[in-house]
Amino acid sequence: MKNLIRTSILPMLSVMLLAPTAALAETGPEVFKSQNCTSCHSVTKAGISRDATPDDKAKDLSDVGARHDKKWLAGFLLKKNDLEGEKHKKSFQGTTDQLKTLATWLETLK
């Protein structure tokens, strides 16, 4: 009985406890899409294209991490920082966690 608990029931319990959190956490590309960044930007490097009627001024973000770090990126998406004297067009609507995930991912694009 003790063995049964150790080999079957405990692993099952831990899977049940861990699964929901894993399912909730979005990846950077998922946040990028769910926050409609693709209505203006593509990230060709990650296989993300922009929508049919894009904003032509918005760049592809495949190497955005080479220009900015995640702190700057998060601030820019909240319209706190300027880019060449201008604030970003869109104010970030997601949660703080989503913003962190997104900025951390964008920083890796180099």
Ligand code: HEC
């Ligand atoms: C309505 C169109 C639009 C939407 C939606 C939009 N952006 Fe932008 N974004 C722009 C424009 C225009 C610029 C300035 C030109 C440029 O650098 O691409 C810009 C600039 C940026 C930059 C700086 C790029 C650089 O090279 O320095 C980042 C990073 C960025 N956007 C990320 C995002 C993210 C992430 C989202 C989704 C949360 C998003 N944008 C949604 C239009 C948009």
